[in-house]
Amino acid sequence: MIKLIRTNSNNTDFVNLVTLLNDYLKVMDGDEHTFYNQYNNIDVLKNVVVAYINDKPVGCGAFKKYDENDTEIKRMFTLPETRGQGIASKILKELEDWSKELHFEACVLETGKRQIEAVQFYKKNRYTIIPNYGQYEGITNSLCFKKML
Numbered sequence: 001m002i003k004l005i006r007t008n009s010n011n012t013d014f015v016n017l018v019t020l021l022n023d024y025l026k027v028m029d030g031d032e033h034t035f036y037n038q039y040n041n042i043d044v045l046k047n048v049v050v051a052y053i054n055d056k057p058v059g060c061g062a063f064k065k066y067d068e069n070d071t072e073i074k075r076m077f078t079l080p081e082t083r084g085q086g087i088a089s090k091i092l093k094e095l096e097d098w099s100k101e102l103h104f105e106a107c108v109l110e111t112g113k114r115q116i117e118a119v120q121f122y123k124k125n126r127y128t129i130i131p132n133y134g135q136y137e138g139i140t141n142s143l144c145f146k147k148m149l
Contacts, residue, residue: 002087003052004094009045013057014075017050018042021060021077045074049094051087058082061091063099066108070146071099073109076118083117092125100149108146110136119143 007014044064051059059078066072073095078088099107109127111118127145136142 001053002058002085002090003055004090005050005052006094006098007048007050009042009048009062011048011050013050013052014048014060014062015042017057017060017077017079018075020079021075024077042075047071047095047098048075049091049098051078051091053082053087059087059091061088061095063095063107065104069105070108071095071102071104071106073107076109088121089125096147096149104149106146106148108133108144110142110144112141113143114141 009015042062045062047064048062049060050057059082061076062074063071064074073092076088076091078091096107107127108130109122110132111122113119122145125147127147130144130146131137132139132142132144136144
């Protein structure tokens with residue numbers, strides 16, 4: 001059974017999962033990793049979800065306020081051995097619900113074009129491609145998405 005907890009970026013399980021995510025992204029992003037990594041500080045994240053199976057942390061995600069109407073989804077990750085079980089979708093839904101509870105109207109996010117599984121995942125979860133926003137404007141490897149809540 002998948003258990004979700006709402007927490008913050010001080011959660012040790014979240015910190016450990018993000019370390020694994022960063023290791024994965026270093027390989028995926030290659031030379032662009034330093035650029036992307038500067039926008040992924042977890043100390044600013046107050047809204048974090050960690051997923052557990054049998055008390056073992058298996059996935060995470062977070063959001064931060066992007067503007068008055070939108071939150072930005074950050075640090076989505078599921079352990080490779082637990083993928084395909086719907087964990088990421090449950091985490092994302094919990095982040096969306098939490099955003100809505102805080103009176104936000106939409107979620108935005110950025111992922112890399114080379115992260116084909118992530119692109120498919122967000123499309124499956126009804127996110128639509130939007131023009132690259134903020135720091136991602138003009139970045140050819142970035143793909144930005146939005147979903148109205």
